[in-house]
Amino acid sequence: MKLDSPIFQDADKAREHLEAQRWPLGPNCPHCGNARPDRITKMEGKAHRPGLYNCMECRQQFTVTVGTVFERSKIALNKWLLATFLLTSSKKGMSAHQLHRMLGVTYKTAWFMAHRIREAMKEDVSTSGPIGGEGKTVEADETYQGRREDGYVSPQRKGRPYLKRKKPGKNAVVGLVERGGKVRTFHVQHATKASVRDILVRNVDRKSHLMTDESRLYTETGAEYTSHKTTKHSAGEYVRYEGDLVIHSNTIESVFSVFKRGMVGVYQHCGEAHLHRYLAEFDFRYNRRTALKITDTERHDDLLSMIGGKRLTYRRIGEARYA
Numbered sequence: 001m002k003l004d005s006p007i008f009q010d011a012d013k014a015r016e017h018l019e020a021q022r023w024p025l026g027p028n029c030p031h032c033g034n035a036r037p038d039r040i041t042k043m044e045g046k047a048h049r050p051g052l053y054n055c056m057e058c059r060q061q062f063t064v065t066v067g068t069v070f071e072r073s074k075i076a077l078n079k080w081l082l083a084t085f086l087l088t089s090s091k092k093g094m095s096a097h098q099l100h101r102m103l104g105v106t107y108k109t110a111w112f113m114a115h116r117i118r119e120a121m122k123e124d125v126s127t128s129g130p131i132g133g134e135g136k137t138v139e140a141d142e143t144y145q146g147r148r149e150d151g152y153v154s155p156q157r158k159g160r161p162y163l164k165r166k167k168p169g170k171n172a173v174v175g176l177v178e179r180g181g182k183v184r185t186f187h188v189q190h191a192t193k194a195s196v197r198d199i200l201v202r203n204v205d206r207k208s209h210l211m212t213d214e215s216r217l218y219t220e221t222g223a224e225y226t227s228h229k230t231t232k233h234s235a236g237e238y239v240r241y242e243g244d245l246v247i248h249s250n251t252i253e254s255v256f257s258v259f260k261r262g263m264v265g266v267y268q269h270c271g272e273a274h275l276h277r278y279l280a281e282f283d284f285r286y287n288r289r290t291a292l293k294i295t296d297t298e299r300h301d302d303l304l305s306m307i308g309g310k311r312l313t314y315r316r317i318g319e320a321r322y323a
Contacts, residue, residue: 001297007081014078015051019064021304030067030308032058068307069116079103081304083113084120088288088303089296092262093281112314118277119312120303121284125203131178132208134226137245138178139211139252140200140218142191144170145263149272171275173259174199174323177252178208182287185259185279186323197221199323211249255286273320 006013019027027042028035034057043052043061051063065071070080083103086094100110132138148169172191176199177183184203188195196217201224204210210225212218214232222228229247231237239248259282263270270278288299 001085001300003082003085008078008085011076011078012050014076014081015064017081018077018304019051021301022064022068022308027053029053029055029058029060030062031055031060034058067309067311069120069310069312070307071311075105075109075113079105080113081300083110084117084303085296085300087114087117087281088285088299091285092258093266093278095266095268112317115274115277115317116312117303118281119310120307122277122280122310123283123287123306125184130203130205131176131182131184132205134205134207136178136181136205136207137209137211138176138204139249140174140176140196140204141213141249141252141256142172142174142196142215142217143256143260145173145260145275146171146270146272171272173256173275173279175252175255176200176203177255179251183252183255183283185255185283187276187279187321189322191217193217193220195323209245211247213249255282258282258286271318273318276321276323 007017008014022028026035026037027040029040032055034040034055036057039056041054041056043054049063052061053063054061065073065077070077073080083099086099086102094114096107096111096114099105099114100107103110103113105113148171172188173185174188174191174196175183175185186199188199193216197220200210200218200221204225206225208225210218210222210228212222212228212230214230214234218228218230227245229242229245231240231248238250239246241247259279262282263278267278284303285299288294288302294302
């Protein structure tokens with residue numbers, strides 16, 4: 001798919017493409033769930049806007065954007081699809097300023113569009129199940145990004161506030177990646193043994209081989225898995241071999257490197273309340289990376305099939321969310 005594709009130039013073509021991705025078996029009423037073709041009528045004529053359907057079960061009207069992140073938007077649908085394509089095909093993301101120049105919308109509009117698209121990129125881990133499994137290897141690590149804005153004091157300080165000359169701490173991010181598989185990253189208020197264990201046991205199959213660095217956050221929880229192997233980075237050890245096991249955490253480090261380059265080089269600043277959406281964006285692209293033989297077009301269409309039930313209003317956009 002190229003930038004001169006008809007779906008990026010014509011709103012009607014964009015709507016038809018979106019309907020094909022969301023409704024491969026025909027229209028589906030977002031109000032009552034009715035999918036019977038004999039009980040859904042397409043409203044024709046100049047008196048009705050294009051793409052309008054009427055459900056004879058609940059007697060409500062709808063279009064393909066109802067119940068999605070595109071709902072009630074005055075932006076042309078072809079511009080929405082172009083924005084989703086640009087964000088899904090850019091390895092390190094695309095800034096709101098770049099979107100506003102390319103789409104011909106205001107910066108504020110482009111910023112809000114980008115956040116709504118990131119909301120659609122969020123995957124439901126509760127339905128996909130844990131990563132890893134018998135004979136598989138999962139790497140875990142944590143990193144720190146940006147500066148805190150909420151004045152949170154870490155438990156290590158035992159209630160003592162930060163000194164005025166000291167800057168507040170950074171935002172903690174815990175990452176899990178299955179070698180050759182998917183990644184999951186989480187914004188946590190503070191990376192402790194308890195918070196890390198909660199993330200691990202909910203997202204990693206205990207039959208997996210767990211690989212980490214020498215951090216003590218994983219020592220106790222690692223005993224719950226088939227094996228827990230570490231490399232000692234402080235001693236210059238980054239990989240070693242024990243039989244069939246290749247022990248390293250370089251995969252999750254590479255995930256963090258792409259994330260950091262995107263945040264520093266493209267986005268430059270990220271508010272603490274929005275960090276979880278940026279993480280969802282980078283997770284989405286990594287889980288559909290080119291190494292898995294997934295094209296930009298397939299990645300874009302995959303996102304369009306995920307936009308339902310994830311509407312994000314401007315009032316809700318600043319709500320912080322921790323794992």
